[in-house]
Amino acid sequence: MYTLTNVTKMYRQSKRSVTALGDVSIEIPSGQMVAIQGPTGGGKSTLLQLLGALERPTSGTVVLGESNLSTLGDAKLARIRAREIGFVFQGFNLIPTLTAQENVETALAPLGLQRAERRSRAAEALASVGLGDRLTHLPSELSGGQQQRVAIARALVKNPEVLLADEPTGNLDEETRDEIMDLLESLWRDTGLTLIIVTHDSAVAKRAERRVRIKQGKVHEAA
Amino acid sequence: MFATYLFREISNRRKQTTIIAIGLALAIALVIIVNGVAAGVKSAQSSILASIYGVGTDVTVSEEAAVPGEGEGPPRFEFGSDDGATTDGTTALSQTRLSAGFGTATFDASALDAVTAVDNVTAATATLDLTNSSFSGEMPDFSQGMPQMGDGQSPPVGGADGAGGSAFSIDSFTVTGIDVGGAAVGPLTSTSLVDGRGFAASDAGATVAVLDSTYATTAELGVGDTIAIADTDFEIVGLVSSTSADATTAANSYIPLDVAQSLSALDGQVSTIFVTAASSSDIGQIQTDIQAALPEAKVSTQADLASSVSGSLTTASDLVSNLGTWLSVIVLGAAFLIAILFTISGVSRRTREFGTLKAIGWSNARIVRQVAGESLVQGLIGGALGVALGLGGLLIVNAVAPTLSASSSVAPAAQGMFGPPQATQAAAATTEIALQAPVTAEIIAIAVGLAVLGGVLAGVVGGWRAARLRPAEALRSVA
Numbered sequence: 001m002y003t004l005t006n007v008t009k010m011y012r013q014s015k016r017s018v019t020a021l022g023d024v025s026i027e028i029p030s031g032q033m034v035a036i037q038g039p040t041g042g043g044k045s046t047l048l049q050l051l052g053a054l055e056r057p058t059s060g061t062v063v064l065g066e067s068n069l070s071t072l073g074d075a076k077l078a079r080i081r082a083r084e085i086g087f088v089f090q091g092f093n094l095i096p097t098l099t100a101q102e103n104v105e106t107a108l109a110p111l112g113l114q115r116a117e118r119r120s121r122a123a124e125a126l127a128s129v130g131l132g133d134r135l136t137h138l139p140s141e142l143s144g145g146q147q148q149r150v151a152i153a154r155a156l157v158k159n160p161e162v163l164l165a166d167e168p169t170g171n172l173d174e175e176t177r178d179e180i181m182d183l184l185e186s187l188w189r190d191t192g193l194t195l196i197i198v199t200h201d202s203a204v205a206k207r208a209e210r211r212v213r214i215k216q217g218k219v220h221e222a223a
Numbered sequence: 224m225f226a227t228y229l230f231r232e233i234s235n236r237r238k239q240t241t242i243i244a245i246g247l248a249l250a251i252a253l254v255i256i257v258n259g260v261a262a263g264v265k266s267a268q269s270s271i272l273a274s275i276y277g278v279g280t281d282v283t284v285s286e287e288a289a290v291p292g293e294g295e296g297p298p299r300f301e302f303g304s305d306d307g308a309t310t311d312g313t314t315a316l317s318q319t320r321l322s323a324g325f326g327t328a329t330f331d332a333s334a335l336d337a338v339t340a341v342d343n344v345t346a347a348t349a350t351l352d353l354t355n356s357s358f359s360g361e362m363p364d365f366s367q368g369m370p371q372m373g374d375g376q377s378p379p380v381g382g383a384d385g386a387g388g389s390a391f392s393i394d395s396f397t398v399t400g401i402d403v404g405g406a407a408v409g410p411l412t413s414t415s416l417v418d419g420r421g422f423a424a425s426d427a428g429a430t431v432a433v434l435d436s437t438y439a440t441t442a443e444l445g446v447g448d449t450i451a452i453a454d455t456d457f458e459i460v461g462l463v464s465s466t467s468a469d470a471t472t473a474a475n476s477y478i479p480l481d482v483a484q485s486l487s488a489l490d491g492q493v494s495t496i497f498v499t500a501a502s503s504s505d506i507g508q509i510q511t512d513i514q515a516a517l518p519e520a521k522v523s524t525q526a527d528l529a530s531s532v533s534g535s536l537t538t539a540s541d542l543v544s545n546l547g548t549w550l551s552v553i554v555l556g557a558a559f560l561i562a563i564l565f566t567i568s569g570v571s572r573r574t575r576e577f578g579t580l581k582a583i584g585w586s587n588a589r590i591v592r593q594v595a596g597e598s599l600v601q602g603l604i605g606g607a608l609g610v611a612l613g614l615g616g617l618l619i620v621n622a623v624a625p626t627l628s629a630s631s632s633v634a635p636a637a638q639g640m641f642g643p644p645q646a647t648q649a650a651a652a653t654t655e656i657a658l659q660a661p662v663t664a665e666i667i668a669i670a671v672g673l674a675v676l677g678g679v680l681a682g683v684v685g686g687w688r689a690a691r692l693r694p695a696e697a698l699r700s701v702a
Binding site: 049052054055074075078079081082083085086087089091093095096097098102105106107108109110111115118154155158 | 224227228231232234235236575576578579580581582583584585586587589693694695
């Protein structure tokens, strides 16, 4: 469960400071599927970075379960990201020189698993997203939808508490978008993880249990 | 994961790997070649010094020749009016001198006792360096023709061409007097016997000679023949050659010291003392002690002798130690810079990749290790290429084997004034030697060390850059 209390995040741009999020308080219960919407520059990516332990707030607290992400050091934040949080990006962010299986294995590297276990878990994860026959393919040999499936497998292979998806269908056509959303939704239902999706696409947002809008750094619950 | 990721990056980012590896390879090859040539030049210097001064000689003692006074100069051949035999209007003249060469000083042989008495001197021997010069010629009998040179009179006849002309020949070669019962140090220690035998203690006082084999070939002499030194026939008992390839020995001929002193009218005189120290650490003290015992003497160590060597060997040495070293440093610096800049550029290009890895839980240390590992392997590839290139370069140097010449300005051998080229060469202690650049484990170790250093430097800088990346960069790129 996420608990954000009076969270403000400010950035310095040249000589002035910009408030990306202002005094945001929100709770996200475990197992919820949440869509975050809002205009470009409204603060939704900043919120995702705070939830993903990639940034610390300028003020306020971000708590994930028992961990206060606002005060932990870099090493502990990295450990939380390694064990509890999965990421899916709009641009897939696969490592171009690694095969699909090796890309998925990168998420297991920080957990200190043996190579054989890493390989078998990565193969299982790819099979669960329908890419059991594409283990040795490089990202450049896969379609956009397949690359996003690899990214989802990479995010889920470590069995995280939370899956954060930043515009996961932004680079896909409608048909592939629906396939990916079907996949994410079924994984969410099967695993019971917390799924938080940042999206511009209302068709994607509508599939969420809860919709949150961010505009000018403020959070509004959508109907 | 580390090895897999590293292998994939190295093999898939070939352009960067190739550029970094080639840059380092060129630099390392240059370092290997410069080091190899430097070692070859050093070896050539040692070899030449040994051929001139003998193996085991740590210190030499000689004396500076006095500046010639007015009317003094090189020894001259002087003939009286009654000298020579006259036949058919032609007077034949000949004269031989055995003397210390012009510019060579001799000193009392008791200096050897003073040197031997110095602490930590394990062996010392004295030599007398001489030049045997022979003049022979034919000229017309002027005593008959000159007074009659008047109107209608014929010019003098006779001489070498029968028409009043003259002809002269002047020959000289170097002779070194050796203490045949003395210590095993001195010029003959760097020679090997080619034919016959060397000196024995029983040769003292005997008219026996050992010849430099190169000179013997030129003079068409061999063991069993005789050679005239100061109008005295010496039996040639042995031929020696320098142990260093292509080098001649210090003198053209060697005779017992006591005979040399007697024939040159330099009884009790020597020109050089060769000294061996107990250990290399004693050389400085021995030099100081000998100088104190013999204030007039010129006491030289191997280092002093090396500085007295001139010629293309010295030019090569200077070239290697100056241009070569600086060129290596500059190219190495440039290669390191290229490796660092390319690594930084690679890290910048992979910002999103590293941001993604950080987002999925990779620690800074793991990412730094990955970047450093890639750079190290690129460095090692460059090192392997560089070693191959460098060894190829040394192979070419050794195949070409450029000839270097060296001459010593303080050579113990007497300076010859005349004579055939071979005699002059030996007399001036000029030696030619083919450069051979050795390949040593030390040079290979330096190359590998430099490759590792280049890789580590690039890796540390690149890793530091990657560690400074904020993980949010991965998300920002699509925000």
